[in-house]
Amino acid sequence: MQSSNESVQTGPTNSSTLEQLKTLNTVKTYVYSGAFLVTGLLTCLILVTVFGTRALRQRIYYILLCQHCVCVTCFNVAGAMLHGLRVLQTPVPRLVCWLIFDVQVALGRCLMITLTLMAVNVSLSVCCPLRYREFHHGACGVTLMAWIVALLNPVLFTILTCVQSPWEYVVAPDTLCSTALGGFGARVSGLVMLSLLVLLFIVSYVAICVEGCRAGHFSRSNKKAQRTIFIHTLQMSLHILPVFIIIAKVPLDLTGRIVNFLMLLLAQSLSPIVYGLRCYDIWSQLPLFLPHFLLPLWNWCDWSKSKHLQPPHAAH
Numbered sequence: 001m002q003s004s005n006e007s008v009q010t011g012p013t014n015s016s017t018l019e020q021l022k023t024l025n026t027v028k029t030y031v032y033s034g035a036f037l038v039t040g041l042l043t044c045l046i047l048v049t050v051f052g053t054r055a056l057r058q059r060i061y062y063i064l065l066c067q068h069c070v071c072v073t074c075f076n077v078a079g080a081m082l083h084g085l086r087v088l089q090t091p092v093p094r095l096v097c098w099l100i101f102d103v104q105v106a107l108g109r110c111l112m113i114t115l116t117l118m119a120v121n122v123s124l125s126v127c128c129p130l131r132y133r134e135f136h137h138g139a140c141g142v143t144l145m146a147w148i149v150a151l152l153n154p155v156l157f158t159i160l161t162c163v164q165s166p167w168e169y170v171v172a173p174d175t176l177c178s179t180a181l182g183g184f185g186a187r188v189s190g191l192v193m194l195s196l197l198v199l200l201f202i203v204s205y206v207a208i209c210v211e212g213c214r215a216g217h218f219s220r221s222n223k224k225a226q227r228t229i230f231i232h233t234l235q236m237s238l239h240i241l242p243v244f245i246i247i248a249k250v251p252l253d254l255t256g257r258i259v260n261f262l263m264l265l266l267a268q269s270l271s272p273i274v275y276g277l278r279c280y281d282i283w284s285q286l287p288l289f290l291p292h293f294l295l296p297l298w299n300w301c302d303w304s305k306s307k308h309l310q311p312p313h314a315a316h
Contacts, residue, residue: 023254032077038269043272045290061121063143064118068115095171116197123207205232239267
């Protein structure tokens with residue numbers, strides 16, 4: 001199985017190509033680091049608020065939200081580490097690079113899975129209240145299953161690569177920090193999983209819309225519900241399109257690859273805001289856990305954005 005960076009080693013290695021790769025890795029390192037600072041702060045605020053409020057920590061939606069935010073933050077950390085090693089051209093063992101990339105891929109898939117499970121959670125609470133109770137009681141099992149599914153693909157293909165390659169090659173220093181998931185099988189399985197998650201997400205929101213229209217929740221006067229559906233769909237689309245381009249290896253020039261990467265990081269960095277701080281229950285409890293010097297900022301945001309917050313029932 002050929003890694004994604006090994007194709008660079010066996011192909012034309014002119015100075016222009018290497019310079020473009022270095023530029024791309026440098027941009028990714030700085031953007032990942034900045035995204036980590038932003039998402040890390042937002043994640044801390046959401047975690048403290050949810051686990052500090054009894055009513056919130058008993059709801060599976062907010063548990064999935066906390067898991068999603070942690071995955072987003074750790075995804076940025078892993079990305080900064082991987083691309084930082086590539087920029088510095090540090091001669092670390094190839095297996096170390098493979099494991100770092102495996103962790104990043106697993107985190108990326110887990111954050112997609114949690115987004116989908118959050119949509120399913122809302123759909124069941126609206127359309128099937130009895131099934132929703134069963135889903136709620138199985139929260140721990142659902143969370144464990146999400147991690148198993150996220151880890152299965154990268155771990156399996158990395159083990160296969162290690163078995164098929166000489167041990168000297170696996171542990172040899174690699175300044176380009178290649179990965180073990182660039183083969184055809186790994187990419188196809190990734191696309192299949194992405195397609196299933198997208199299908200489940202679409203079905204969940206279509207069910208919400210159908211039930212909302214039937215019950216009159218999506219009338220012209222209820223613009224908040226319509227806006228929420230639109231924002232969630234747009235944010236999920238920004239998640240899906242860049243990931244599809246990356247997995248399918250759609251040919252792009254340097255500018256296109258940077259724009260695609262920025263689109264993905266923007267969507268991920270906005271997740272704690274779109275699914276967390278926009279929720280009325282979290283936003284209303286946030287001042288209880290904020291430091292005093294941040295309270296004026298919250299008051300200003302509350303005044304300017306209170307009309308756009310989701311009502312309590314929209315997030316459950």
